[in-house]
Amino acid sequence: MTFQSPSRRCLFWVFLVFTLIWFSNLDYRNLVRPDEGRYAEIPREMSVTGDWKTPRLNGIKYFEKPALQYWATAAAYDLFGEHHWTARLWSALTGFIGVLFTFYAGSRLFGKEAGLYSALVLGSSLLYAMIGHIITLDMGVSFFMGAGLMAFLLAQQSSATPRENKVWMLVTWAALALSILSKGLIGGVLPGAVLVLYTLIQRDFALWKRLHLISGLLLFFAITAPWFIAVSLANPEFFHFFFIHEHFERFLTKVHNRFHPWYTFIPILLLGILPWLVMLFDSLAHAWKKTDADKNTFQPKRFLLIWAVFIFVFFSVSSSKLPSYILPIFPALALLIGERLTQIKSRTLFWQIIPIAVLAAAGLVLIPKVISFASDEVPVxxxxxxxxxxxPAAAIWLTGSLIGLYLSYQERVRGAIIALALSSLIAGQLALAGHNSLSPASSAYHLAQEIKPYLKPDVPFYSVNMYEQTLPFYIKRTVTLVEYQDEMAFGIEQEPDKWIPLISTFEEIWRKQPYALAIMKPETFNRLQADHLPMQVIAKDTRRIIVKTP
Incomplete structure (x- = not known):
């Protein structure tokens, strides 16, 4: 099917609307436990202490991940202050730039129409758009892995000049280095494994001559080595914990209690790629077809397919699973879907949108069932x-799907895709913004506001048999852990003076304190009350109680 390239005016309006939607609600929502609290607090402590070498959570050494996102967020705090939007800025920016780079790469590889569609697919996919507005490390590593992938494709395309090949390969090496600084070795190991697989499958060993290995590796280590060396010199215990415990043991064992069945990521992918679910299967079915009669010509679609399949399988067999782990496959899938959308007929698109409209309508009908998730901790x-x-989120999604159906029936494919993409993005952002309705149960924001009158300089604040991840960010200080370690166990082992191992010891200290605060679960409060520990409740919700000395 022949398309006229989108005009600059069309691209401008799509870019403007997408940008406004993407950045519209970064500050609206309160932080959600645990990830948003953790990854907002570590940079806050980095900014306050001025120690940008050793990450700390609640004042305790925290070596689970590298420091790139911590640096970026701490810099945002220093420049603009500590806010919800500055805490989420890195995820939002990397996700946004990832969409723009997908447009550029897709345009260079498959044509401007494919570039536009690929960007729309990526930016409106449910999982990608959600993670782009939540504070985790996954959007950052996905962006740099995706940037490395797309730069590699641009370097290896048959039309690339020797200079273009070198420039884009250096961009690839730099992007992969930054992906390692974002989340660890997966940022380099997974792309390397995909390259090996592609080489073996395609028998394209000449590809390795175009990798600029010497200059690329020099650049790679120039970016990655300084921090790893500096943090290891300052903390000799870092090397074993980070490289052995956090990589090999995480992948091979259930040490992090994130074990799920091998098929866990299948429903996550099917939901996360919405509204492009049917288009996904169509594009995968056509991705292996060669685009050039010369068997030695680099095949970008085959490389994208191998990238997506290998990374998906890798995390499926891993013993540690979280929904956002498969995010790095989304730029590759978006490019495949975007390229395929330029090939299909309008009537085919019409039939592919029908199931999405049905899902949107079903969602609208089933919304009242959400109340069935209510519990004692999250009330009706x-x-x-x-x-x-x-x-309104479901209504907008359904409306966009119906508009897409109408436009595709009228053979206005571009308009149909834009309508489906933007309506899906708006619907997703409304649903995400609405999640703030649950924040009294998922965030410490409301409790923090209640206890502000009781917060005095240097007052002892104990966290008894729990750690509320979002509290330190809101009260702008750390707390003393009591009989609780969890993910801070390794840091506590290095600095055991920073916690109280037993609740009985805490009770002795509490009775001697002229003024102190403590947060605990209701069951812990009842236990201490039964021990006649003097406490005055100053704030509470369904999950937590904050007390002070009488």
Whole structure:
């Protein structure tokens, strides 16, 4: 099917609307435990202490991940202050730039129409758009892995000049180095494994002559080595914990209690790629076909397919699983889907959108069922408030799907794809913003506001048999852990003076304190109350109670 390239005016308006939607709600939502609290607090402590070498969580050494995102967020705090939007800025920016780079790479590889569609697919995919507005490390590593992937494709395309090949390969090496500084060795190991697989399958060993290995590796280590060396010299215990425990043991064992069945990522992918689910299967079915009669010509679609399949399988067999782990495959899938959308007929697109419209309609009907998720910790009233956001979200998604159906029936493919993409993005952002209705149960923001009058300089603040990840960010200070370690166990082992091992010891200290605060779960409060520990409740919700000395 022949398309006229999108005009600059069309691209400008799509870019403007997408940008406004993408950055519209970064500051609206309160931080959600645990990830948002953790990854907002570590940079805050980095900014306050001025120690940009050793990451700390709650004042305790925290070596689970490298420091790139911590640096970026701490810099945002220093420049603009500590806010929700500055805490989320790195995820939002890397996700946004990833969409722009996908447009550029798709345009260079498959044509401007494919570039536009690929960017729209990526930016509106449910999982990608969600993670781009949540504070985790996964968007950063996905962006740099995706940037490395796309730069590699640009370097290896048959039309690339020797100079273009070298420049884009250096961009590839730099991007992979930054992906390692974002989340660890997977940022380099997975792309390397994909390259080996592609080489073996395609028998394209000449490809290795175009990798600029010497200059690339020099650049790679110039970027990655300084921090790893500096943090290892300052903390000799870092090397074993980071490289052995956090990589090999995480992958091979259930040490992090994130074990799920091998098929866990299948439903996550099917939901996360919405609204492009049907298009995904169509594009995968055509991805292996050669685009050039010369068997020695680099095949970008085959490389993208191997990238997506290998990374998906890698994390599926891993013993540690979280939904966002498969995010690095989304730029590759978006390019494949975007390229395929330029090939299909309008009537084919019409039939592919029908299931999406049905899903949107079903979602609209089933919204009241959300209340069934209510519990003692998350009461019905909170879900009722959330429903008021879900209705317009589902209605917008359904409306966009119906507009897409109409436009595709009228053979206006581009308009149909834009309508489906933007309506899906708006719907997703509304649903995400509405999640703030549940924040009294998922965030410490409300508790922090209640206890502000009780926060005095240097007052002892104990966290008894728990750690509320979002609290330190809001009260702008750390707390003393009592009989609780969890992910801070290794750091506590290095600095055991920074916690209280037993609740009985805490009780002795508490009775001697002229003024102190403590946070605990209701069951811990009841236990201490039974021990006649003097406490005055100053704030509480369904999950936590904050007390002070009488």
């Amino acid at each position: 009233a909170l879900y009722q408030n959330y429903i008021t956001w879900l209705y």
